[in-house]
Amino acid sequence: MITVEENQINVISNKATNGGILDRDEIVYLYDEVDIKDLAILARKITDSITGRQVSFVSNMILNYTNICNVRCNFCAFYRTGSEEDSYTMSPIDVAKRVKLFNDNYGIRQLLIQGGVNPELELDYYTDLFKTIKEMVPQVGINGLSTSEISFIARKEKMSVEDVLVALRESGLETIPGAGAEIFSNDVRKILRRPPRSGQQWLDVMETAHRIGIQTSSTMMFGHVENSYHRADHLLALLELQKKYNGFLSFTPWNFEPGNTELEREGLVTERVGGEEVLRNIAISRIVLNRHIPIIQSSWLTNGVEMGQIALMFGANDWGGTIYDERVIPATGKQVGNLRKDTIIRSIKNIGMIPVERDNRYKIIETNS
Numbered sequence: 001m002i003t004v005e006e007n008q009i010n011v012i013s014n015k016a017t018n019g020g021i022l023d024r025d026e027i028v029y030l031y032d033e034v035d036i037k038d039l040a041i042l043a044r045k046i047t048d049s050i051t052g053r054q055v056s057f058v059s060n061m062i063l064n065y066t067n068i069c070n071v072r073c074n075f076c077a078f079y080r081t082g083s084e085e086d087s088y089t090m091s092p093i094d095v096a097k098r099v100k101l102f103n104d105n106y107g108i109r110q111l112l113i114q115g116g117v118n119p120e121l122e123l124d125y126y127t128d129l130f131k132t133i134k135e136m137v138p139q140v141g142i143n144g145l146s147t148s149e150i151s152f153i154a155r156k157e158k159m160s161v162e163d164v165l166v167a168l169r170e171s172g173l174e175t176i177p178g179a180g181a182e183i184f185s186n187d188v189r190k191i192l193r194r195p196p197r198s199g200q201q202w203l204d205v206m207e208t209a210h211r212i213g214i215q216t217s218s219t220m221m222f223g224h225v226e227n228s229y230h231r232a233d234h235l236l237a238l239l240e241l242q243k244k245y246n247g248f249l250s251f252t253p254w255n256f257e258p259g260n261t262e263l264e265r266e267g268l269v270t271e272r273v274g275g276e277e278v279l280r281n282i283a284i285s286r287i288v289l290n291r292h293i294p295i296i297q298s299s300w301l302t303n304g305v306e307m308g309q310i311a312l313m314f315g316a317n318d319w320g321g322t323i324y325d326e327r328v329i330p331a332t333g334k335q336v337g338n339l340r341k342d343t344i345i346r347s348i349k350n351i352g353m354i355p356v357e358r359d360n361r362y363k364i365i366e367t368n369s
């Protein structure tokens with residue numbers, strides 16, 4: 001006899017494997033009730049039908065051009081107000097030289113470039129920044145800025161977001177990373193001390209980008225003050241936008257790192273979530289986003305190489321990138337080190353999957369079978 005629970009997971013499983021979109025209650029059910037083993041099997045089945053055993057990765061460099069930020073989120077250990085000794089802003093030429101140095105050594109395909117919302121920087125700084133990088137290292141795809149940085153530039157310059165994006169694209173910006181999505185709910189964002197309506201602002205900037213043909217990534221930061229309903233609503237909001245322009249290339253679920261943050265000091269979040277919760281989020285995001293957002297990243301950066309490998313078994317199909325110069329995660333006190341291409345290829349092959357190297361737009365450029 002089939003139990004009510006078995007029947008419920010069968011219904012969800014049939015719907016998901018046929019590419020259907022789950023409703024809010026079904027997603028919450030996956031979060032709160034379903035055994036992690038069942039999630040893994042369903043998530044991997046869906047991934048196999050999209051990209052088979054292939055796992056993509058990119059030769060990437062992360063560069064944080066400034067740590068000065070006037071938003072001051074209480075979950076962030078990276079920002080400085082500008083008066084501290086260790087606050088900094090790099091000049092466009094220094095950024096470009098650094099990218100060239102790494103490119104000469106490692107052959108970079110993607111530059112993830114983000115900073116704080118630095119009130120001193122004008123649109124000209126960014127257009128100069130991207131042009132200088134492209135002049136010095138033309139083959140690098142620039143994946144740059146958060147929606148907060150883009151919105152601030154628009155307000156500072158009294159321009160529309162669309163006009164700012166057009167200017168940034170003309171100077172070399174190729175794609176926009178998904179940072180800043182956190183959890184869209186206003187109630188959660190109030191506790192995280194994100195500006196009011198900043199969740200909707202994230203969606204609005206992304207929609208504008210997608211409408212004019214700039215593709216982006218998407219993210220969710222979990223493991224702080226949110227619940228399963230907030231996560232479900234977040235994933236459904238991404239799907240709703242994806243239906244309009246198909247502009248999201250990928251999704252990365254990040255677990256919150258409380259070290260050195262206000263949230264930790266205030267006692268609101270004292271520990272990071274465990275591995276089970278990380279894997280549950282990987283699997284559920286694959287089941288919910290399905291083939292509509294075909295790439296799920298393993299988020300190895302906050303969880304280590306071994307968890308990155310297990311995440312692939314739970315439905316992720318992109319490793320993310322090599323790491324050569326990351327400063328945001330180390331600001332929380334967690335050391336991530338550098339991760340070279342050969343280590344990624346070996347880690348993927350070790351679990352019987354096929355590493356494929358991609359570019360910034362997820363186009364496959366080499367299979368390392």
Ligand code: SF4
Nearest residue numbers: 069071072073076116
């Ligand atoms: S998360 Fe981003 S916007 Fe918030 S304080 Fe840190 S750098 Fe600023």
